[in-house]
Amino acid sequence: MTESVLKPSIAPLSPQVQIRRLVWKIAIATFLLMAVGSTTRVMNAGLACPDWPLCYGQFLPFEQMNIRVFLEWFHRLDAALVGFSAIALAGLSWWWRSQLPPWLPYAATFALGSILVQGILGGLTVTELLRFDIVTAHLGTALLFFCTLLAIGAALMPYNATGTGKYLSGLGLTAAIAIYLQSLLGALVASQWALHQCLWGSHLCAVMNSHLIGVIPATLSTLAVIIFAWRTPALHPTLRILANSAALLVLLQILLGVATYRFRLQVEILTISHQAIGAALLGVLVMFSVLARRNVTQSQSFP
Template identity: 70%
Template sequence: MTESLLHRQTVAAVEQSQPKERIRRLVWKICIATLILMAIGSATRVMNAGLACPDWPLCYGKFVPTKQMNLQVFLEWFHRLDAALVGISTLALSFLSWWNRRSLPGWLPWAATFALGLIVFQGILGGLTVTELLRFDIVTAHLGTALLFFTTLLVIGTALTPYQGTGTAGKLPWLGLLAAVLVYLQSLLGALVGSRWALHQCFAGQELCGVMYSHIGGVVPPTLATLAVVFLSWRTPALHPALRQLANMAGGLLGLQVLVGVATFRLRLQVEPLSVAHQAVGAALLASLVAFTVLALRDRTNASSGSVHT
C-alpha cells in the first residue's frame, strides 16, 4: 500500500512538472527569436530599410511582396514576420500559463500577461515607426520596449530553470541588478544615437555631438559595475558554478562590446555588420547579467529561508 501511495505521488509530481517544463522551453525559444528580431531590426536601421515597406502591417499591400522584393524590403518584411511569430508565441505563453495556473508558480501567469502587454505595445510602436516616418523618439522607445520584453522573458526562463544554490551569493544579486540596469540605460543611449544618426551628423557638421559623447561617456558606469560583478564572483568562496560562468560570460561580452564599439566609432559606421554586432552583443551582455541576477537572488533567498530547493 505504501508503494502504491508513493507511485501515485510520483505520477502526480511528474504531471505537475510537465506544464512548467513545456512553458520553460517555450520561453527560451521566444527569447532566441527576440534576440534575432532585435538583430534584424538593427540591420534594418543601418541599411536604411526602415521605410522599405511604405505601409503597415502589410508590405506594399501584400503579405509577401514578391515583385518589390530586394535586400531592404526583405529585411523590413522579415523583421515584421519574426515580430508576428514572437507575438503569437507570447499569446500562447500567456494562455498556457493561465490554463495551467494550478500547477504553476502563482507569479507566472501575471508575468506572462505582462510580457504579452509589452509585445502588444511593441507592435503599436512598430506601426508608428512607419506611419511617423522613423521619428527618433518612437524608434528609441521601440528598442527600449524590445529590451524590456527580452528581459522579462529572461527573468521568467531563469526563474523556471532548475537550480540548487549554495547560499553564498551575498550582495551579488543587488550588484548584478545595478549592472543590468546600467547596461539597459546605456543601450537606450545607444538607440538614441542610432535613431538620430548622431555619429554621422557630428562627424559631418558638428551637430548632435553631445548625444554621441553622452553614449561614449556613458560606457563607464556599466563597465565598472560589470567588472565589479566579475571580481566579486571570483572572490566569493563556494559560489555556484552557474553564477561563476555567467559572471565570466558577462566579463567576456563586456570586453567584446568595448572592442566592437571602438571599431564602429573608428570606422564611422561604415561597416554595417559591426553596428549590428554592437547591438547584439549589448543585448547578450544584458541577458547574462539578468540571468546572473535572478539566479543570485534565488541563491540568496534559499540561504535566508534556511533551505535549498529546486
C-alpha cells in the same frame, strides 16, 4: 510480448517544463528579432515597406522584393511570430496556473503587454517615418520584453542554491539597469545618426557624447559584478559561467564600440554586432541577478 511492453513509457512533461522551454524559444526569437531590426536600420531598410502591417498591400510582395524589402518584411514576420508566441505563453500560464508558481501568470501577462506595446511602436516607426523617439522606444520595449523572458526562464530553471554571494543579486541588477540605459542612449545615437552628424557637421555631439560617457558607469558596474563573483568562494557554477560570459561580452562590446567609432559606422557588421552583444550582455546580467537572488532565498527557505 505486447507492443506496449516493448515501447518504453515516456512521462509527459510538466506544465512548468513546457512553459520554461517555450520561454527560452521566445527569448531566442526575440534576440534574432532585435538583430534583424538592427540590420534593417543599418541597411536603411526601415521604410522599405511603405505601409503597415502589410508590405505594399500584400503579405509577401514578390514584385517589389529586394534585400531591403526582404529585411523589413522578415523583421515583421519574426515580430508576428513572437507576438503570437507571447499570447500562447500568457494563455498557458493562466490555464495551468494551479500547477505553476503564483507569480508566473502575472509575469507572462506583463510580457504580453510589453510585446503588444512593441507592435504598436513598430507600426508607428513606419507611419511616423522613423521618428527618433519612437525608434528609441521601440528598441527599449524590445529589450524590456527580452529581459522579462530571461528573468522568467532563469526563475524556472532547476537550480540548487548554495547560499553564497549575498550581495551579487543587487550588483547584477545595478549593472543590468546601467547597460539598459546605455542601450537606450545608443538607440538615440543610432536613430538620429548622431555619430555621422557630429563627425561631419558638429551637430548632435551632445547625444553622441552622452553615449560615450555612459560607457563608464555601465562598464564599472559590470566589472564589479565580475570581480565580486570571482572573489566569492564556493559560487554556484552557473553563476560563475554567467560572470565569465559577462567578462567576455563587456570586452567585446568595448572593442566593437571603439571599432564602430573609428570606422565611422562604415562597416555594417560592426554596428550590428555592437547592438547584438549589448543585448546579450544585458540578458546575461539579468539572468545572473535572478539566479543570485535565488541562491540566497532558496538557501534561507531550505537550510
